[in-house]
Amino acid sequence: MEKRNIPKDFPVVILAAGEGSRLRKGGNHLPKPLAPLLGLTLLERALLTWKTAGVRRFYVVVGWEGKRVAAHAQELAKRHGLDLEVVENPRWQEGNGTSVLAVKDRTPAPFFVSMVDHVFEPSLVEGFVQQVKDKKSTIIAVDPRVTQVFDLADATKVRLEEDRVVDIGKEILPYHAVDMGLFFCGPEIFQALEKAKKEGDGSLTGGVKKLAAQGEMCAVKLEEGFWTDVDTPEGLEYAQKGLLTCVARSQDEGWISRHFNRHLSRWITARLASTSITPNLVTFLAFALAVAAGCLFALGKLGTTILAALLVQAASVVDGCDGELARIKFMVTPWGAWWDTLLDRYADGAIVLGITWEYSHGHGEAWPWILGLLSFLAFVMASYAKKEHALRFGHPLPRDAGDKLTRRDLRLFAISVGGLLNRPFPTMVALAAMSHLWIGWMLWRKRKG
Amino acid sequence: MEKRNIPKDFPVVILAAGEGSRLRKGGNHLPKPLAPLLGLTLLERALLTWKTAGVRRFYVVVGWEGKRVAAHAQELAKRHGLDLEVVENPRWQEGNGTSVLAVKDRTPAPFFVSMVDHVFEPSLVEGFVQQVKDKKSTIIAVDPRVTQVFDLADATKVRLEEDRVVDIGKEILPYHAVDMGLFFCGPEIFQALEKAKKEGDGSLTGGVKKLAAQGEMCAVKLEEGFWTDVDTPEGLEYAQKGLLTCVARSQDEGWISRHFNRHLSRWITARLASTSITPNLVTFLAFALAVAAGCLFALGKLGTTILAALLVQAASVVDGCDGELARIKFMVTPWGAWWDTLLDRYADGAIVLGITWEYSHGHGEAWPWILGLLSFLAFVMASYAKKEHALRFGHPLPRDAGDKLTRRDLRLFAISVGGLLNRPFPTMVALAAMSHLWIGWMLWRKRKG
Structure with missing residues (x-):
């Protein structure tokens, strides 16, 4: 095999030919690749995950309900501008190894192989693509965190000697890791699959077993990031929960955000994902909530102040949804992040204006x-000082307690609590004083070293 | 000669042995390397220029007043943490070629050679260091912009055939470029210098002439950036003007800054350079001027308003000096830039507060x-939007007319004019409206593509 130094120039073969009967038992009548998960079909999610990892060419192998899946794949290729070819595998019933054999005449090895019904946190696939470049043989990605696998009984296990696979199968003992459904295949895979097929095993696992027996099968351990395979309605639900946890985890690290907002925003995001509402619209909704809160604060009755306080916290929660939604639907853009941050500052201005007007x-x-x-100055500068630091020093300020005390999630939460106690103005001023002090302290501290 | 792929790992030999009698005729009694120029001695400026270009080892060759120059060099090495060795050249009166020969037993070639009395814009030396890596022979930096040379009659000219030097001297004709006093020398330089010396020419030019005759002398043309040699008091003045123009040029591109502030700030910077006032202190002075202006605006009498208006413009001018001073004295730090930008926002806050209070x-x-x-929101967001864009997109917003209209230099100038007309508040509000519109327009435009 030639030297593989730019692995993402290799294509990915996505196996989407199986029947997925267990998933359909849940009352779902769609072929598995078309099953929806958080607003995307499994096929769309697989394609976009690999696209995020930098892969640029795709082969989608179809079988059961082939025409329908092929039509969907073509439509996705058009929508996302992918270089994609559909490969029909008339022998799909003989095992998923035949789906890999189906690309033999279409693309030279090496290539990646991925199962359409395996859901991955994109960083995990990126990590696999990165690690593949130093290896010489066919590679399987395995997860040593076996206790965290959703349906361990049904999982394919792998026995390892250092980084070589010595056995693979559902029933083997002992085992060290679980097959993740991610492969990097050299040309030797075709011969191994054909050999296994002749002996009656048409599965990809059969081919891998052959290579393992010849000592030609390498494993890459991936120990970070979420993945699961989706075989049943319960598996789909588990996948949904896992993906939502990932995108919420990558949010900023504010205390309120982490321990309170995130649980609500995740719930909202899950609902938003299956609609056509865009992250940028959600950003605007969060802004509109803050402006409404500002107006209600300005009215100054007890009832409107309490309503305003609740809206402030709602705005804070919804402000977490846009990023989550964008990540979960692969809709992250620099513009969206820019828009979000600018509207946050305007929203803060509206809240300060309303509270001050009333007072x-x-x-x-x-x-x-x-x-x-001076309060508005404090709130905007707490953010500005961080941005400017990142630009000037090339790295962010340390995320210490002072940073967390001046973050927007805590600020809005405190103003909300202050509002509920009918004391929004003093609360705001106290927060502002803290922010100014923090900025001064940061400047002083960084100056000294 | 071995392959030179990391040229900045090579040392620089700084020739500081000459008498510099013409400079001393101006009443200056210091050895030339100790002559002050904008707050640094010529030797300090030479060392810091090369340090900025990434060079890490220094040999300073001393001759006339050798002990005094050596002591100064050692003190500079300590102050700036340089790996520096002083080399005495007892034969300095026989020509500057003997100063290069003096390092023969101290460091292997290749190395850079630089004249202490040549002043360079740092980017120019950086450019030379970059370009040297692809060359195979001894190299001289030459400037083809001959009409811009300060004292062309006294300059050493170079005749070229493509990038090879075929002749060098003060009197040669025709010539294509001028010797800049910047060299990269391979080991062949020693032999060439010894040969020239035997024939009665102890100058570096003599050695270069020998190499040129053997076809072993390459030239690198540097056509951008300021440099000059300093032989006379007039030359020193010319160098001062040139360096000040460079540092002012790298300021931001606001209209008022470029066409008005810069002329004043350059004058102030020249005066500040020879004091021990630091750029960070100047930043604070500009801030203090703005705060004073805010207080005077708040008083609201015609006289105080006019004084405030003048102070606002003064603050704007002084705000240009810190960066100029930092660049001209090699005192640029990320902290200084951070401090400057944060204080600018606080200063704007003080001005808005004063004007609004009075109104x-x-x-x-x-x-x-x-x-x-809303005005303060506009001013801070005009800056914030730019920073956030740079962070999110990885490149700055286009510097178009809208950008220039929302820059701080124009804002302070307009507020100053508005103040002189006793209409600071309406002026401020009009500027703010323009900034908000610009932010909206930018968001809209970037969204569309």
């Missing part, structure tokens, strides 16, 4: 407004 | 304060 009525002098302006 | 007195309602808060 200035009872206290006719200019000083409520001066404090209001 | 609210005559117009008892809350709306002046609402407009004030």
Whole structure:
């Protein structure tokens, strides 16, 4: 096999030919590749996951309900601008090894192989693509975290000697890891599959077993990131939960965000995912909630203040959904992140304005407004100081307690609590004072070293 | 000669042995390497210029007043943490070629050679270091912009055939470029210098002439950036002007900054350079001027308003000096840039506060304060939007007219003019409206592609 130094220039073969009968037993009448999961079909998610990892060419092997799956694949190729070829495997019933054999005349090895019904956190596939470049043989990705596998009884296990696979199968003992349904195949795979097939085993596992017996099968352990295979309705639900946890995990690290907002935003995101609402629209909705809160604060009745307080916290929760939704539907864009951050600052301005307006009525002098302006200055500068630091130093400020105390999730939560206690103005001013102090402290600390 | 792929791992030999009698005729009694130029001695500037280009080892060859120059070099090495060795050249009166020969037993070739009395814009030396890596012979840096040379009659000219030097000297004709006093020398230089010396020419030019005759002398043309040699008091003045122009040029590209502020700030920077005032202190002074302007605006008398208006523009001018001073004295730090940008935002806050406070007195309602808060929001967001864009997209927003209209230099100038006309508040609000519109327009435009 030639030297593989740019693995992402190799194509990926996506196996989408199986019947997926267990998933359909849940009342679902779609072929498995078309089964929806958080707003994308399994096939679409597989394609976009590999695209995110940098792979640029795709072969989708179809079998059961081949025409329908092929039509969907072609439509996805068009929508996402993919270089994609559909390969029919009339022998799909003889095992998924025949689906790999079906590409033999279409593309030279090496190539990646991925199962359409395996769901991966994109960083995990990226990690596999990265690690493949130093290996010389056919490679299987395996997960040593066996206790975390959803349906371990049904999983394919792998016995290892260092990084070589010595046996593979559902029933082997002992085993060290679980097959993740991710492969990198050299040309030797075809011969191995044909040999296994002749002996009556048409599965990809059969071919891998042959290579393992010849000492030509390598394993790459991937120990971080979420993945699962989706065979049943319960598996689908598990996949949904897992993916939502991943995207919420990559949110910023604010305390309120992590321990409170995230649970709600994840729930909302799951509902939004199956609609056509875009992340950028969600960003705007969060902004609109904050502006509404500002207006209600300005009215100054107890009822409207309490409503405003609730809306502030709602805005904070919804502000987490846009990023989650964008990540889960592969819709992350620099523009979206830019739009989100700018609207956050405008939203803060609206809240400060409303709170200050109301407070200035009872206290006719200019000083409520001066404090209001200084509060807004504090809130915007807490963010600005971080951005500017990242630009000037090339790395972010440390995410210490001071950072967490000046984050937006905590600020909105505190203002919400202050509002519920009918004391939004003093709460706001106290938060602002803390932010100014933190900025001063950061400047001082960084100066000293 | 071995392959030179990391040229900045090679040392630089700085020739600082000459008498520099013409410079001393101006009443200066210091040895030339100790002559001050914008707060640094010529030797310090040479060392820091090469350090900026990434060079890490230094040989300083001393001759006339050798002990004094050596002591200064050692002190600089300590202050700037340089790996520096002083080499004495007792034969310095026989020509500057003997100074290169003096390092023969101290360091193997190749190495860079630089004249202490040549002043370079750092990017130019960096460019030379970059270009050297593909060359195979001894190299001289030459400037084809002959009409821009300060004292062309006294300059050493170079005749070229493609990138080979075929002749060098003060009197040769025709010539294509001028010797910049920057060399990269292979071991063949020693033999060439000894040969020339035997024939009565102890200068570096003599050695270069020999190599040129053997076809072993390459030239690298550097056509951008400022440099000059400093032989006379007039040359020193020319160098000062040139360096100040360079550092002002790298300032941001605002209209007011370029066509007005820069001329004043350059003048101030030249004065500040010879004091021990640091750039970070200048940053604070600019901030203090803006805060003073804010306080004066708040007083609201015609006289104080006019004074405030003048201070606003003064703050804008001084805000240009910190960066200029930092660049001209090699004191640029990420912290300084961070500090500068954060204080700019606080300074804007102080000005908005003062103007709004005064205006609210005559117009008892809350709306002046609402407009004030929205104005501050506009000014800070005009900057924030640019920073966030750079972070999210990895490149800055286009520097178009909208960008220039929302820059701080124009903003402060307009507020100053508005103040002189006793209309600071409406001016501020109009500027703010423009900034908000620009932000909206940018978001819209970038979204569409």
